Amino acid sequence: MNTKESPMFDDEGREQLYYKICLIRRFEERLLELFSEGQLMGTTHAYIGQEANAVAVIGHLDENDIVVSNHRCHGHYIEYTGDLTGLMAEVMGKSDGVCAGRGGSQHLCNGNFYTNGVLGSTVPIAAGMAYAEKIKATDAITVLFMGDGAFGEGIVYEAFNLISLLRLPILIVIENNHYAQTTPIKVNLAGGLLERAKAFNLKAGEIDSYDVEELYDRFNTIIKEVRKSKSPHVEIIHTHRICAHSKGDDCRSLEEIEIAKSCDPMSIIGKRISDLRIKEIEHKVCQIIDEAESKARAMDFPNIAED
């Protein structure tokens, strides 16, 4: 049994981390199940395989901090808000969903949490938010989640430029899962992600890990520094998506998918927890998701209100 020493977590702490990852994992699996049964309409972009990233980053934020995410946002949403019922209801299109059924899976807003579905479009918006917080002299930081695919968009570079010039209190987390939908990164991007950040004199780093404890520790340091310096930082997490881009659109070879699966963050932290505890956590998670699903099912569908 792998018992990695970590200064940050005791057994209970590790169980909490496992629970958080498991919650996202099983929720996303439940959504994909419901979609394949024809119970849900529309599309979704599951976060399976990347859960540790959300947990590791958002674990250091409070409700005043701002989180901006993208189409693959459920992991970030669940970790930041804990609102499974609202999210389930939103994907079901119900009137008591997060955005009353108007936003759906990829257009979410809850408190200081915002997402939108056009890749790259969120970068200047997050920058403008960080700027507003800087002007208002709040202590909030803005955390933006991006993927490698977004780096095809020109607006990303415009925004990196402005973020650096204005020295904004923003942490940009790039989850490099090596794929933009079905296109591998080496076909998409000339040059490296780190070099792109550094080209704008942005403080930048990268971590190649699927170990939530290691990631948590790393982001503890980074976020403390961003809070203290109130200046930008770009951190690349090399990660793997185990599921398809949305539904049924996974064109990777079996070999590649196996590699992704071998980096499953849930297994890695799971090895440090007893089988009994895992069973208990899985049971609890299943109950929570069942409850969210049945509450959401019971809700009404909305009408278009007259403005």
Place this chain on the structure above:
Amino acid sequence: MDENEDVYLLGEDIIDPYGGAFKVSKGLSTRYPERVIPTPISEACLTGFVTGMAIRGLRPILEIMFGDFITLCTDQIVNSASKFSWMYNGQVKVPIVIRTPMGGRRGYGATHSQSLEALFLNVPGLTMVAPSHFHDPGSLLQNAVLIMDNPVLFIENKSLYSRQLITSECAENANTLESIKITSVANKLFPTVTYNVDLNAHSDVTLIVYGGMAPLGVEAAKALYFEEEIAVEVIIPSLVKPSPILDILPSIKKTGKAVIAEEGVRNAGWGAMLASEIYESVYEWIDKPIKRIGAEEVPMPCSKALEEEVLPQISDIKDAIIDLIIN
């Protein structure tokens, strides 16, 4: 900017002494150094940037140097700024104003002379305002910035920058029979001006114009009155979108004949939108088909001679009105 310290101005080259490409921002950076922000040439990013600022409680104004560049802003206008409030079920507001000069007649050519309002006519959540020389642009801008809670595209026609503002006091003092009336049924914040050469004359035709076309409309009306004794009632909305149709219909019911003249391309333009609405609302009041005047569907040429052929002129308006009356 005096009234509300959340108002910020961002744009290219707006810092004194230059004060912006058309000098509209001159003096502001000296007076409000913290709140006037010079920016790189990044229209797309800046539109998203001010959207983020606005969601977080500020009231930013973005100056886009030439209205032709609004195309660079389009994704952020359409898919971010105009959508967030509705899409997020009212959880946020996006009080941004994008100010930009549109219009030709200066020989600046294809990418510095356009009137692109028609591209945005059916974007949900977006308001478009265009002052004419009868509308106090300062007070319209104040309403847009301080009162509107969602995105406004504020169109300044270049040819109006050097014109004098004409108020109803001017009309009273002018010792003529000219009349200027103001209505704001369509939108209280962005009123419509009705101009008549002779307040006592019975109107024969309704002419609908906005922004930079207003002076041409008024000149055409004056010429027709004195040369042909045709009384044209000129309706000049400042609200381009949503449709100011409510401020226009009373005149249509009076005259039964309408001409709509815009500087943008005629095909599928503002006139097309208004004409359909007029037919739908007051069909039984209309005597003749509505005429629409606009630019030719061709890139704006640079040469003065060519530009004059492409853009609508006073003579085009006069010809259309005479045709309506005689035929």
